[in-house]
Amino acid sequence: MDNATRQIVSILVNNQPGVLSRIAGLFSRRGYNIDGLTVCATEDERWSRMTITVNASPATVKQIVAQLEKQEDVVKVMDFDVRKVVTRELLLIKVAVGGAKRSEIVDLCTLFGAKAIDVTADSMILELTGSTDKVDSFVKTLGVYDISEMARTGGAALERGADALATTVEK
């Protein structure tokens, strides 16, 4: 797609069954690709927050927002310029290393700000929180070792500054 950029769409939705399916269905049906999706509870129990990362042109993002806004269960939609939000992903990665190589991994962890959270004689589980790019590059760097498995969350995003999504909802 031409002039596609990474965009983050944050949505407050009614916290009830079927909503995730409806929103995910909307994306697949209309051919919008989801790069990342995170759903979580919010400070208000009526609502859940969905953070969706898409790689799309500005025109497509406008369409996505318009389609989301007309959903009955969508309370509020914001599409964020990536420069105006902080986003974080969580990575858990298991590497099959032991002995002398362990100190190399520990050095890498220091460089990236990762933590070793489980260590056995021949394996380590590392935890890293960071931007998508940072997590990508950590995984790439560990690629020379034997990665057994990894689990990675989608992005969680908040707008910089004092504004909040929920405060813009008409009560």
Add this chain to the structure above:
Amino acid sequence: MLLNGADILIHCLEEQGVRNIFGYPGASILSVYDALANSSIRHVLAAHEQGACFAAEGYARRSGRAGVVLATSGPGATNLVTGLADAYMDSVPLVAITGNVPLSKLGHDSFQEVDIFDVSMPVTKYGIIVKSANEIAPAIRRAFALAESGRKGPVLVDVPSDIFDHSAEYEPVQPARPLPLPPSEEEVRAAAELLNKSERPLLYAGGGVTQAGAEDKLMQLARKLNAPVVTSYMGIGCCPPGYERFLGVLSDINPKATEAVSECDLFVTVGARFNSRYNAFNTLRKRKIPLLQIDSDRAEIDKNLLTTAAVVGDAALSLEALLPLAEEKEAQDWAYLAMPDLGEENRGTRIIRALTRELGDVTVTTDVGLHQEWTAHNAVIRTPRRFLTSGGLGAMGFGMGAAIGAHFASGDVCLVVTGDGSFNMNFNELTTAVKHHVPLVVAVLNNNALGMIRKLQTARRSKGGVNALYLDVDYAALARAMGARGVTVTEEEDPEEAVKRALDGPLPVVIDFKLPINTGI
């Protein structure tokens, strides 16, 4: 007062002013049928849930209020899906109520269990699963409010059968009628500016005009601008045929309308979306003709074609706001005016004109195929809500159910124009028409083949002929077998005289018009 769930449901329908509903019983919804027996609501039993759903749609399309369809769980519910998709595509207000297996049996692949909530999700505006008798009244009220507000559409309410037998408190509520969406002043001003800058605007009217009852305002604007008017299938009837700059339905078989689009310097679309079917829309894009779009759904703006200016709001309120700001225009010369009438002309089109002339102010429904195009271009329709067709989905088999529903909404005599292919899909609903004394005239334009498929295959130079039915069904005899009148009109008979002869007698009638196999191909 304390009532059981089924009675609450029926009371809520009565609150909404529902007089007729369409459906088909089954084990999971029998409690509702018991409650119906003691109510003011007439239930029209269809031959098939799909027919019932199309009937509810016909009711809604003719009346403007939400149609209601009832079905049981599993196959009853899945048989509604085509009708729901049809209503979704054409923005028709519909409330579908399905029974499901008892709450404790949900999710166990019980007998006749289908997760219709999920199945229907992409083809409904909204869906609700009711999990207690207390939730029935709010769910039904919300379903009507959603179906009938903004861009209208179908809403599904799925109720596990034991909920109908549980009791809950019920208090009647006077339903608030949804308010039409007003446009923003800023958008109207920008639209007026664009309109006043143009010299040769052309108006394209769709179903949004009908839904909003905006046809008078549309025509006021057209006259003020001296603008030609074309309609979509959904907009047929918005512009009276007597308007001297009316160009009929925009489609590839309407060369005058297609030419007019290429000549305009502003294309104004009111309550119509841009489908994928017509070359005229490619012309708009290729020639970069400015586009002004008025629609109640913001998501329609810039979806398929980029607009120059847009007004998001109810068509009637938007046109009303635009009218005083729009400056009068002189009549322009358009090249299309000098074009000869090149519209498709064949035995089928002559029959359709003869039928609508003879029947006068009828409601016309169609199925899908060549006859749908012929009817859209040849039936004389003077007012909105009198031409009911499956516009977006193109669902064969729509016409029979839709006509039955339209009759219950209006008392009208209804003309169903169909082909042998489409009629084969849902002629079972003739039994519904006979049983309920529905005055239908069913014109089967019978070329004993799937005409549109044959036309497409000819265009593709397909070899082979998996296109024809060649069953040579005697539809007049079939009609008589179901208790209706049946008339056969041979290929040789004069259409005008044959129509007069065929209509002379009681209704419903099925007229089997034999056509040469290659008619219109």
